[in-house]
């Protein structure tokens with residue numbers, strides 16, 4: 431299987447080298463893969479997309495899209511890749527149909543020619559085809575932007591935070607659409623700050639402060655979680671958080687929904703009893719503690735803490 435996207439030790443700095451946005455990043459996306467670049471705001475995701483789409487130049491390293499070099503073959507990349515930037519991809523004053531027609535014309539094609547590819551998505555926004563893009567809801571804008579990125583039938587689709595600021599239902603619909611596009615053989619590299627969306631990808635790269643922490647399937651990343659993980663709750667959750675954080679037996683403790691997620695440094699036989707005891711000793715009531723399976727978010731939090739040297743296990 432070939433590589434549809436390849437980055438080799440890409441470095442990008444801003445402000446005359448003061449800000450290192452992308453720090454020796456290497457990873458590859460296989461042909462036909464649905465690959466996620468997952469990380470918080472400011473991690474360097476947009477810079478990577480802008481390098482891959484030849485909008486900006488990297489300071490160092492090499493990158494290829496569909497076998498094309500982002501420096502030498504920038505013209506070919508611009509005409510062959512589908513790109514949905516996080517912001518400002520649509521012309522707000524043009525209507526839905528005008529936007530789509532504009533992108534088709536720029537890529538020297540017509541809406542009719544590739545209608546099959548966008549049909550399922552376009553039909554959902556068709557009732558609003560005469561509405562200006564600026565007057566669409568977040569979910570609608572996102573669908574239109576995806577149609578515009580697809581209209582020239584690209585082999586590789588680069589989607590930078592397509593679901594940011596979009597409601598939960600539209601987010602789910604969007605991921606279903608990506609799955610359908612993948613089934614049609616299109617390679618998709620998509621970035622997101624939402625951890626739950628990582629599970630929708632075949633493989634992911636976790637990025638923080640411009641560095642890739644891990645590249646693997648979400649399942650393998652979760653399976654590599656090194657300790658037992660507990661969910662804890664009590665009548666006074668802030669008190670419980672404080673108690674656990676101050677106790678040296680506790681390795682990490684953070685809020686997760688209505689629970690705390692806790693790991694132990696010196697795990698005794700029964701970690702649950704150990705945590706219960708600590709809570710009881712602090713006078714907390716209605717204490718519930720369960721051993722749970724880590725989510726991808728727990729894995730990510732763990733990897734970030736390991737990088738910062740917070741978890742000093744053993």
Ligand SMILES: Nc1ncnc2c1ncn2[C@@H]1O[C@H](COP(=O)(O)OP(=O)(O)OP(=O)(O)O)[C@@H](O)[C@H]1O
Pocket residue numbers: 444445449450451469470471472473474475476477478591
């Ligand atoms: N033109 C620029 N000039 C200076 N610093 C920049 C510039 N563009 C990005 N940065 C900085 O580089 C870092 C990475 O930014 P980037 O936009 O690539 O990250 P991101 O993961 O896409 O985050 P976001 O979701 O906020 O866009 C951030 O610290 C950002 O402030």
